[in-house]
Amino acid sequence: MLGFAIRRILMLVPVFLAVSVIIFLMIHMLPGDPIDNLLRIGAGPDQRAALTEKYGLDRPLYEQYLYWIGNVVQGDFGNAIVQRRPVASLIGQALPYSLTLGGLALLVSTVLGITVGIIAASFKGSWLDQGLMGGVLFGSMLPNFWIGLLLILVFSVSLGWTPVSGARGWESLILPVVTIGLGGTALVARVTRVAMIDAQGRDFVMLLHAKGVHPVVIQLRHVLRHALIPVVTILALRIGWILGGAVTVEVVFARPGLGSLLIKSLNQHDYPVVQASLLILAMAVLLGTLLGDLLQAAMDPRIRDNLK
Amino acid sequence: MLMEVKELSLSIGKVALLDRVSFSVDRGQVLGLVGESGSGKSLTALALTGLVRRIGGRITGGSIAFDGQELSDLPEPAYRKLRGKRIAFITQNPMSALDALKTIGDQVDQVSRLHLGLSRKAARAHTVDILTRLRIPEAATVARAYPHQLSGGMKQRVVIAMALAADADLIIADEPTTALDVTVQAQIVMILSELVRKRNIGLILITHDMGVVAQICDKVCVLYAGRVAESGPVGQLFDTPRHPYSAALIGCIPRECMAPGALKGIPGTVPSALNYGAECCRFASRCARADALCHTTRPLPHSQGAALVACHHPQGTAAQPEALDV
Numbered sequence: 256m257l258g259f260a261i262r263r264i265l266m267l268v269p270v271f272l273a274v275s276v277i278i279f280l281m282i283h284m285l286p287g288d289p290i291d292n293l294l295r296i297g298a299g300p301d302q303r304a305a306l307t308e309k310y311g312l313d314r315p316l317y318e319q320y321l322y323w324i325g326n327v328v329q330g331d332f333g334n335a336i337v338q339r340r341p342v343a344s345l346i347g348q349a350l351p352y353s354l355t356l357g358g359l360a361l362l363v364s365t366v367l368g369i370t371v372g373i374i375a376a377s378f379k380g381s382w383l384d385q386g387l388m389g390g391v392l393f394g395s396m397l398p399n400f401w402i403g404l405l406l407i408l409v410f411s412v413s414l415g416w417t418p419v420s421g422a423r424g425w426e427s428l429i430l431p432v433v434t435i436g437l438g439g440t441a442l443v444a445r446v447t448r449v450a451m452i453d454a455q456g457r458d459f460v461m462l463l464h465a466k467g468v469h470p471v472v473i474q475l476r477h478v479l480r481h482a483l484i485p486v487v488t489i490l491a492l493r494i495g496w497i498l499g500g501a502v503t504v505e506v507v508f509a510r511p512g513l514g515s516l517l518i519k520s521l522n523q524h525d526y527p528v529v530q531a532s533l534l535i536l537a538m539a540v541l542l543g544t545l546l547g548d549l550l551q552a553a554m555d556p557r558i559r560d561n562l563k
Numbered sequence: 564m565l566m567e568v569k570e571l572s573l574s575i576g577k578v579a580l581l582d583r584v585s586f587s588v589d590r591g592q593v594l595g596l597v598g599e600s601g602s603g604k605s606l607t608a609l610a611l612t613g614l615v616r617r618i619g620g621r622i623t624g625g626s627i628a629f630d631g632q633e634l635s636d637l638p639e640p641a642y643r644k645l646r647g648k649r650i651a652f653i654t655q656n657p658m659s660a661l662d663a664l665k666t667i668g669d670q671v672d673q674v675s676r677l678h679l680g681l682s683r684k685a686a687r688a689h690t691v692d693i694l695t696r697l698r699i700p701e702a703a704t705v706a707r708a709y710p711h712q713l714s715g716g717m718k719q720r721v722v723i724a725m726a727l728a729a730d731a732d733l734i735i736a737d738e739p740t741t742a743l744d745v746t747v748q749a750q751i752v753m754i755l756s757e758l759v760r761k762r763n764i765g766l767i768l769i770t771h772d773m774g775v776v777a778q779i780c781d782k783v784c785v786l787y788a789g790r791v792a793e794s795g796p797v798g799q800l801f802d803t804p805r806h807p808y809s810a811a812l813i814g815c816i817p818r819e820c821m822a823p824g825a826l827k828g829i830p831g832t833v834p835s836a837l838n839y840g841a842e843c844c845r846f847a848s849r850c851a852r853a854d855a856l857c858h859t860t861r862p863l864p865h866s867q868g869a870a871l872v873a874c875h876h877p878q879g880t881a882a883q884p885e886a887l888d889v
């Protein structure tokens with residue numbers, strides 16, 4: 256198991272490097288550059304040249320890349336060009352907000368989704384199943400920002416129960432968490448339901464009934480364990496996705512966070528910040544897949560044995 | 564009588580799948596339930612264990628008496644207390660019968676913890692003891708293994724161990740040897756027949772294999788298309804089979820000709836449950852002795868020696884000359 260984990264982590268290194276190249280190239284191919292945002296109106300070409308040289312933007316691309324990645328590997332993300340602060344401190348400030356939001360949203364969608372999935376599968380084909388899954392499907396078709404706006408309209412503007420925007424107090428978390436969580440709930444519920452129904456039909460379930468085990472125990476202790484393997488894999492993949500997916504929601508609710516930082520820096524062409532934010536999102540996705548694989552092995556003895 | 568089934572009928576949806584099936588088994592006895600694929604053997608087992616409701620089935624007539632208690636209308640919670648404790652069911656296919664995510668020990672422990680109220684520790688000791696008695700080497704280690712780490716024969720022994728964990732009075736084993744290779748089959752058959760003698764329990768053995776029947780069964784019930792064709796003591800059935808279908812099965816001891824649709828000497832296959840027909844002998848389309856009566860009137864079971872035979876023209880009787888034997 257430990258050997259497997261180490262091997263998997265080592266395998267991430269080349270993927271990480273490839274992702275960093277892609278991010279770097281993408282950013283530098285975008286039209287516009289950060290110097291525009293630094294120059295005062297009426298500044299001459301020599302001032303521009305001086306700044307360009309100062310930030311190394313006149314060097315060949317590969318040199319710039321190597322310089323950047325070399326520092327990143329040592330934990331140094333450099334300084335923001337426009338925002339004039341260390342990138343690490345900008346991200347360090349934004350990340351906790353995104354992690355709280357994403358983590359809570361993941362928790363909500365996991366708990367709600369698995370519960371709905373279990374109930375739907377246990378009453379497969381009944382009106383309860385159809386009602387729950389219909390509701391969940393409807394919820395998943397609505398775009399995040401739309402749900403967000405709707406919730407703001409109802410709970411903040413009309414009822415005045417929650418703050419419209421910002422990040423002050425836990426109340427401000429409710430609507431964004433619900434907004435992101437709802438979309439995830441649908442996915443988790445559907446995967447749980449299908450996996451439960453698949454597991455319910457396997458031969459071992461009949462033997463459990465033959466042993467006189469209570470049906471609720473069979474569902475929760477046996478069937479659910481089998482069903483959770485695909486569910487956990489999908490949830491792990493969603494970790495990175497939820498951090499990235501928070502972008503629109505952070506904007507709608509005007510919350511600080513990695514998403515807001517990314518959009519702001521993108522508008523200012525603040526390369527170092529954009530690169531670092533994207534790299535962190537990509538890392539989250541990669542770590543998510545790693546976590547998924549490890550959890551799968553932890554949950555399934557057959558997979559564990561295959562690794563040996 | 565430990566279990567006595569009388570005129571049991573069963574439907575799934577509108578399709579009648581079992582039609583007035585009767586048999587009985589006592590302590591210390593092995594009853595063989597035989598018949599081609601699709602004849603209703605597994606359904607019978609599910610009916611006896613109250614599990615047929617799980618696949619949408621319904622008992623539409625007859626009675627199941629277990630140790631004097633009527634089971635056919637027993638509510639599910641009471642049935643659940645009986646299942647695994649007094650009536651153990653070894654389901655078809657040991658390869659997939661175990662929960663792949665739980666250790667062998669946990670799965671066997673479950674039975675004695677549930678039905679005997681044993682503590683975790685006591686249950687494990689009990690499990691190891693049973694596994695050892697089933698001649699599983701290093702039982703304590705096996706208890707910590709997962710199903711995929713065991714061979715098919717081992718898994719089947721583990722399932723048998725579950726049947727013994729709460730000291731069941733009746734074991735119903737649905738083709739316990741089919742998925743195993745020949746030498747392992749022989750071992751499992753030995754284990755089962757030993758259990759019956761030593762513990763004085765009843766065993767209903769569902770099988771395709773007439774060789775196994777000859778080896779360990781005391782009585783046989785031959786099912787065909789949801790009805791009993793012939794039932795009686797093993798000796799008589801093998802010496803003088805009365806029903807043409809029993810005779811064909813016996814002519815077929817090697818397992819190969821029991822494959823679905825390949826009964827030696829008898830053309831055709833078991834009819835589908837949708838075309839069973841009520842007022843006829845369901846074997847008529849494949850029977851060399853069939854006449855007009857067979858196609859229009861249901862043969863009712865009647866005594867032939869110690870056996871009950873449902874045939875208008877049983878073999879070896881004056882009604883038909885021996886020359887017509889199939």
Ligand SMILES: Nc1ncnc2c1ncn2[C@@H]1O[C@H](COP(=O)(O)OP(=O)(O)OP(=O)(O)O)[C@@H](O)[C@H]1O
Binds near residue numbers: 835
């Ligand atoms: N869940 C079900 N729904 C509808 N029909 C069923 C169902 N299960 C079994 N049957 C039908 O009932 C009949 C008897 O099936 P059963 O499984 O008892 O046969 P069997 O004798 O055990 O055969 P095998 O040797 O293949 O296990 C078959 O015609 C089958 O198609």
Ligand code: SF4
Binds near residue numbers: 844851852853873876
């Ligand atoms: S009743 Fe007729 S068709 Fe049926 S087995 Fe007997 S002889 Fe054959």
Ligand SMILES: [Mg+2]
Binds near residue numbers: 604606655737
């Ligand atoms: Mg069967």
